[in-house]
Amino acid sequence: xxxxxxxxxxxxxxxxxxxxxxxxxxxxxxxxxxxxxxxxxxxxxxxxxxxxxxxxxxxxxxxxxxxxxxxxxxxxxxxxxxxxxxxxxxxxxxxxxxxxxxxxxxxxxxxxxxxxxxxxxxxxxxxxxxxxxxxxxxxxxxxxxxxxxxxxxxxxxxxxxxxxxxxxxxxxxxxxxxxxxxxxxxxxxxxxxxxxxxxxxxxxxxxxxxxxxxxxxxxxxxxxxxxxxxxxxxxxxxxxxxxxxxxxxxxxxxxxxxxxxxxxxxxxxxxxxxxxxxxxxxxxxxxxxxxxxxxxxxxxxxxxxxxxxxxxxxxxxxxxxxxxxxxxxxxxxxxxxxxxxxxxxxxxxxxxxxxxxxxxxxxxxxxxxxxxxxxxxxxxxxxxxxxxxxxxxxxxxxxxxxxxxxxxxxxxxxxxxxxx
Amino acid sequence: xxxxxxxxxxxxxxxxxxxxxxxxxxxxxxxxxxxxxxxxxxxxxxxxxxxxxxxxxxxxxxxxxxxxxxxxxxxxxxxxxxxxxxxxxxxxxxxxxxxxxxxxxxxxxxxxxxxxxxxxxxxxxxxxxxxxxxxxxxxxxxxxxxxxxxxxxxxxxxxxxxxxxxxxxxxxxxxxxxxxxxxxxxxxxxxxxxxxxxxxxxxxxxxxxxxxxxxxxxxxxxxxxxxxxxxxxxxxxxxxxxxxxxxxxxxxxxxxxxxxxxxxxxxxxxxxxxxxxxxxxxxxxxxxxxxxxxxxxxxxxxxxxxxxxxxxxxxxxxxxxxxxxxxxxxxxxxxxxxxxxxxxxxxxxxxxxxxxxxxxxxxxxxxxxxxxxxxxxxxxxxxxxxxxxxxxxxxxxxxxxxxxxxxxxxxx
Numbered sequence: 076x077x078x079x080x081x082x083x084x085x086x087x088x089x090x091x092x093x094x095x096x097x098x099x100x101x102x103x104x105x106x107x108x109x110x111x112x113x114x115x116x117x118x119x120x121x122x123x124x125x126x127x128x129x130x131x132x133x134x135x136x137x138x139x140x141x142x143x144x145x146x147x148x149x150x151x152x153x154x155x156x157x158x159x160x161x162x163x164x165x166x167x168x169x170x171x172x173x174x175x176x177x178x179x180x181x182x183x184x185x186x187x188x189x190x191x192x193x194x195x196x197x198x199x200x201x202x203x204x205x206x207x208x209x210x211x212x213x214x215x216x217x218x219x220x221x222x223x224x225x226x227x228x229x230x231x232x233x234x235x236x237x238x239x240x241x242x243x244x245x246x247x248x249x250x251x252x253x254x255x256x257x258x259x260x261x262x263x264x265x266x267x268x269x270x271x272x273x274x275x276x277x278x279x280x281x282x283x284x285x286x287x288x289x290x291x292x293x294x295x296x297x298x299x300x301x302x303x304x305x306x307x308x309x310x311x312x313x314x315x316x317x318x319x320x321x322x323x324x325x326x327x328x329x330x331x332x333x334x335x336x337x338x339x340x341x342x343x344x345x346x347x348x349x350x351x352x353x354x355x356x357x358x359x360x361x362x363x364x365x366x367x368x369x370x371x372x373x374x375x376x377x378x379x380x381x382x383x384x385x386x387x388x389x390x391x392x393x394x395x396x397x398x399x400x401x402x403x404x405x406x407x408x409x410x411x412x413x414x415x416x417x418x419x420x421x422x423x424x425x426x427x428x429x430x431x432x433x434x435x436x437x438x439x440x441x442x443x444x445x446x447x448x449x450x451x452x453x454x455x456x457x458x459x460x461x462x463x464x465x466x467x468x469x470x471x472x473x474x475x476x477x478x479x480x481x482x483x484x485x486x487x488x489x490x491x492x493x494x495x
Numbered sequence: 496x497x498x499x500x501x502x503x504x505x506x507x508x509x510x511x512x513x514x515x516x517x518x519x520x521x522x523x524x525x526x527x528x529x530x531x532x533x534x535x536x537x538x539x540x541x542x543x544x545x546x547x548x549x550x551x552x553x554x555x556x557x558x559x560x561x562x563x564x565x566x567x568x569x570x571x572x573x574x575x576x577x578x579x580x581x582x583x584x585x586x587x588x589x590x591x592x593x594x595x596x597x598x599x600x601x602x603x604x605x606x607x608x609x610x611x612x613x614x615x616x617x618x619x620x621x622x623x624x625x626x627x628x629x630x631x632x633x634x635x636x637x638x639x640x641x642x643x644x645x646x647x648x649x650x651x652x653x654x655x656x657x658x659x660x661x662x663x664x665x666x667x668x669x670x671x672x673x674x675x676x677x678x679x680x681x682x683x684x685x686x687x688x689x690x691x692x693x694x695x696x697x698x699x700x701x702x703x704x705x706x707x708x709x710x711x712x713x714x715x716x717x718x719x720x721x722x723x724x725x726x727x728x729x730x731x732x733x734x735x736x737x738x739x740x741x742x743x744x745x746x747x748x749x750x751x752x753x754x755x756x757x758x759x760x761x762x763x764x765x766x767x768x769x770x771x772x773x774x775x776x777x778x779x780x781x782x783x784x785x786x787x788x789x790x791x792x793x794x795x796x797x798x799x800x801x802x803x804x805x806x807x808x809x810x811x812x813x814x815x816x817x818x819x820x821x822x823x824x825x826x827x828x829x830x831x832x833x834x835x836x837x838x839x840x841x842x843x844x845x846x847x848x849x850x851x852x853x854x855x856x857x858x859x860x861x862x863x864x865x866x867x868x869x870x871x872x873x874x875x876x877x878x879x880x881x882x883x884x885x886x887x888x889x890x891x892x893x894x895x896x897x898x899x900x901x902x903x904x905x906x907x
Contacts, residue, residue: 076700076704078554078555078556078595078598078599078602079555079556081562081565081592081595082591082592082594082595083591084565084566084567084588084589084591084592085588085589086567087519087567087586087588087589088519088586090519113517114845114848114849115845116842116845116846116849152766152776153766153767153772153776156765156766156767157767157835159767160765160767160835160836160838160839161831161834161835161838162838163838163839163841163842164842165839165842165843180842180846181842182841182842182845185838185842205776206776208779209775209776209779212779212782212804213775213782213783216734216735216782216783216802216804217782217783219734219735220630220631220733220734220735220802222734223629223630223732223733223734224628224629224630225628323732324628325623325627325628326620326623326624326628356564356569357560357564357569357570358560358561358564366613366617367613367617368613369613369616370612370613370614370615370616370617370619370620371616371620372617372620373617373618373620373621373624373625393620393624393628394620395620395623424565425561425564425565426564428564428565428566428567429564429565429567429568429569431567432564432566432567432568432569432585432586433567433569435519435520435567435586436520436569436584439518439519439520439851440518440849440850442849495628
């Protein structure tokens with residue numbers, strides 16, 4: 076047996092995404108349901124258009140989301156939490172810039188009770204003073220701790236630079252915001268964005284029809300109103316931004332990036348492939364050079380983040396203070412190499428095969444499939460999105476990737492932020 | 496219910512197959528029975544550094560990742576004080592690539608000086624990123640030697656100090672490999688959309704020819720019973736005071752493991768737990784609180800830790816925690832509270848078993864403990880626990896003369 080010869084392999088076939096059944100519950104509240112689940116697990120995602128971009132004062136979206144099941148004067152948060160626990164339920168609060176909501180995890184036998192407790196608490200929420208004060212103390216301490224980390228200082232400054240001052244996407248909280256937020260702000264936000272909003276439900280579980288009826292009943296409570304929201308166009312501050320000095324830091328955080336396009340853009344698939352070559356997986360060029368050749372960092376990667384009103388490309392790492400400038404230089408060297416040299420056929424094939432395998436890993440099981448569907452749903456993508464993506468991976472050539480690198484990764488178009 | 500079939504190769508390698516026909520994927524996981532506890536005190540951090548070197552090429556294959564990625568696969572690894580675990584996930588039809596790669600590095604590493612030099616640098620940056628350049632990052636580097644006096648759990652997986660990693664030589668690397676990375680010292684678990692015969696054939700083909708090596712026999716100093724309260728105060732540039740309390744308890748295979756786990760949930764496992772409500776919501780003495788067990792294979796710990804509110808003194812904090820611990824010892828908890836924490840385990844078990852990788856790793860972990868036949872009895876182990884068991888556990892474990900406490904004070 077010759078161990079230096081690799082066994083045969085074949086390119087991973089694509090996996091058909093299972094689309095959930097769509098059910099109109101009431102008042103425009105939609106349910107997406109995947110029933111074909113082989114175990115007793117049930118996961119229910121309830122999402123509102125209640126992300127931080129809808130707040131008129133910083134932290135309000137966050138606090139409201141965290142406290143919306145914290146009860147009222149008669150029924151304290153601890154009693155609600157106890158009951159959810161008693162039925163074996165798990166509850167997760169979720170918030171990003173666009174959306175916010177809650178995720179319930181339970182079993183077929185108890186999901187109906189868990190949902191009942193959660194929705195009763197939701198209807199009765201009064202944001203009691205004691206809970207509000209607790210959240211203020213807890214959140215502000217956790218903010219102070221996070222603010223000691225160079226990666227967070229760097230990311231906040233990067234967000235500000237990439238989106239500009241006018242865009243809500245670029246804002247980060249400062250310590251004073253924790254004292255400025257008031258109980259009344261939460262009540263108002265809750266009423267306008269949650270109670271008068273239109274939640275979307277994503278359900279993965281082999282539940283009974285009576286549970287679906289229970290969801291319908293709940294949806295009847297909503298009286299949706301349209302939210303007034305106009306996004307400000309982001310405005311990127313390009314070039315190198317002064318280092319954020321952090322006393323006693325022994326590593327520097329680095330962020331390099333730019334504004335990008337949405338997932339419906341014709342260059343999106345190609346750019347994702349280019350991103351993978353540059354920094355999107357363990358074998359990427361940035362990892363190979365800056366970690367595996369130079370040993371400057373524990374990790375470096377690149378990614379693209381797409382939100383409702385803006386998108387960006389980002390390279391991020393943390394490196395020893397003494398090699399910060401060398402690292403930035405190497406990042407630009409790698410970008411330049413993509414612009415001046417064709418990617419070899421072998422490397423391109425490796426990246427394509429890796430990505431095809433990654434699609435399989437991210438579509439394994441009904442919960443993962445629902446996450447793929449949510450991506451399609453929220454980004455308003457065609458149902459053929461994943462098969463189109465896979466087709467594009469097969470078709471893209473090295474020359475096309477070189478052109479994309481020239482088109483989108485010009486040094487002058489990039490913002491560079493460092494901290495530490 | 497996790498299904499499995501076991502067999503063993505002549506060289507001593509244990510192989511377990513877990514079939515799942517519903518996934519297009521397969522996982523190959525190899526657990527080596529070596530962790531930071533097998534290091535010498537003057538050369539710590541080695542098991543973990545070695546894990547990095549395992550990706551630096553083997554005898555016949557210059558690079559581990561490239562062929563795996565070519566076959567659509569992905570891999571990673573982790574090291575703990577007890578074990579080192581490597582895993583590969585790939586499309587099921589390409590599973591042979593993982594057999595080929597993993598068998599070659601079990602056969603022999605390439606031992607290139609470049610790989611050693613670079614990975615020393617990478618690990619030193621990891622040390623800085625995770626343990627030094629983070630608020631509270633070095634807590635466990637300081638806490639372990641307070642809790643453990645003899646046992647090698649007294650140092651962290653990353654190592655006692657950066658110098659140990661800097662000083663690692665190629666000779667050390669080779670010695671470590673031949674001592675610990677033998678077929679007899681490993682468990683291989685293969686899971687996914689495959690057939691038993693296929694797995695047997697591939698295991699025999701790729702791992703069969705690897706020679707058995709001298710079996711490493713572990714001889715670790717026992718940790719004597721703790722009979723006096725211990726305390727260490729450190730000062731750091733941090734935003735809030737932090738408090739860590741440890742009690743020694745049984746190991747992962749003892750009955751105490753399950754009782755301790757439930758007990759930690761009752762104390763601070765969720766927003767309905769005793770300490771959360773009292774200390775964060777009602778009295779506002781803490782801004783975060785948690786309780787958990789380490790689940791180590793030897794000499795486990797029960798940990799309670801939290802961040803203090805600005806006005807709270809360490810004395811206050813400690814007294815408040817003791818009050819709750821005394822309550823657990825003093826009176827039986829009611830049935831509903833106990834059912835609550837048991838029910839949560841039921842739910843989390845179903846979700847954790849959805850992932851093929853989790854199931855495969857779990858099998859490897861149980862086999863390494865010598866407890867594979869108990870892998871499907873986990874819920875029964877929790878279910879049989881009574882309020883009396885919790886009380887008895889509390890009486891045995893939470894004693895003032897057996898506590899170790901670390902306080903992180905704010906540097907002025």
